[in-house]
Amino acid sequence: MPSYRRTAAVAASTLSAAALVGLTPTAAGAHGAVFNPVSRVAACYAEGPETPKSQVCKDLVADSGTQPLYDWNEVNIANAAGQHQALIPDGKLCSANREKYRALDWARTDWPSTPVAAGSFDFKVRVTAPHSGTMTVYITKAGFDPTQPLKWSDLDPTPVAVYDTTRTATDGYYGFTGTLPARTGRHIVYKVWQRNDSPEAFYSCSDVTFGAPAAASRVETAEAPTEAEIAAGSTLSTVSHAGHGGDEQPPALSAETTGAASSPLPLALTGAGALAVFAAGSLLLGRRRNSSAS
Numbered sequence: 001m002p003s004y005r006r007t008a009a010v011a012a013s014t015l016s017a018a019a020l021v022g023l024t025p026t027a028a029g030a031h032g033a034v035f036n037p038v039s040r041v042a043a044c045y046a047e048g049p050e051t052p053k054s055q056v057c058k059d060l061v062a063d064s065g066t067q068p069l070y071d072w073n074e075v076n077i078a079n080a081a082g083q084h085q086a087l088i089p090d091g092k093l094c095s096a097n098r099e100k101y102r103a104l105d106w107a108r109t110d111w112p113s114t115p116v117a118a119g120s121f122d123f124k125v126r127v128t129a130p131h132s133g134t135m136t137v138y139i140t141k142a143g144f145d146p147t148q149p150l151k152w153s154d155l156d157p158t159p160v161a162v163y164d165t166t167r168t169a170t171d172g173y174y175g176f177t178g179t180l181p182a183r184t185g186r187h188i189v190y191k192v193w194q195r196n197d198s199p200e201a202f203y204s205c206s207d208v209t210f211g212a213p214a215a216a217s218r219v220e221t222a223e224a225p226t227e228a229e230i231a232a233g234s235t236l237s238t239v240s241h242a243g244h245g246g247d248e249q250p251p252a253l254s255a256e257t258t259g260a261a262s263s264p265l266p267l268a269l270t271g272a273g274a275l276a277v278f279a280a281g282s283l284l285l286g287r288r289r290n291s292s293a294s
């Protein structure tokens with residue numbers, strides 16, 4: 001293929017990739033986190049991103065910096081479209097397979113946890129942006145080993161709560177009642193919130209403890225952020241004011257998204273800008289060929 005035609009083909013495919021990216025939902029604003037039982041990221045945020053108290057939250061900041069905590073209301077996949085198990089491998093459930101949130105996947109038994117008991121439970125979710133959709137909450141099966149990475153097969157297939165979310169939330173909270181089964185010791189409550197007005201979904205792990213904590217236990221009781229703490233950190237969030245965060249991998253749901261992901265050009269380049277870059281590139285290539293030929 002003559003080089004000008006190849007260049008044109010590459011430009012065309014990149015333009016279509018850019019056009020597809022343009023179609024990706026980019027609703028502004030952040031989303032939320034489970035506050036009862038408190039999710040891992042929210043619990044560490046409540047301790048203070050700059051001065052966490054618990055060892056696990058200190059280690060999270062040492063590993064990943066403070067930004068995951070300031071972005072406590074994210075942990076999303078923009079193009080999930082219900083394909084949760086296809087997009088999130090075993091061991092990556094708490095981070096939603098987001099590198100930014102990798103520390104949340106640590107299978108440690110010292111995550112701050114919420115004491116719970118079998119029976120009716122009032123879930124609370126703080127939403128900084130309410131979305132229409134469905135929140136499905138699971139709990140790990142009896143016998144779950146919290147020292148092992150969380151797998152999909154660890155979750156009891158029967159949800160402990162299912163709640164249809166609306167585009168409004170009273171005082172910024174969703175509240176709904178579920179039923180916790182009988183368990184002993186540490187377990188994980190896993191939430192999947194799938195929007196129905198876009199393919200985006202949100203995920204979280206909340207640590208819970210059934211029964212009296214062991215006498216030697218030094219594990220912190222999880223606390224949810226206060227409204228004052230939420231307000232204090234909001235200017236350092238990259239979520240609230242910048243759409244849906246930066247580093248999620250475009251999920252390989254289709255050839256189109258794969259093409260966009262492998263594009264050598266910054267996706268921000270569109271239309272004339274992309275063409276201009278390609279034109280300049282082909283000119284340079286042409287000059288190099290000419291000089292090497294001579």
Ligand SMILES: [Cu+2]
Nearest residue numbers: 029030031129
């Ligand atoms: Cu949102």
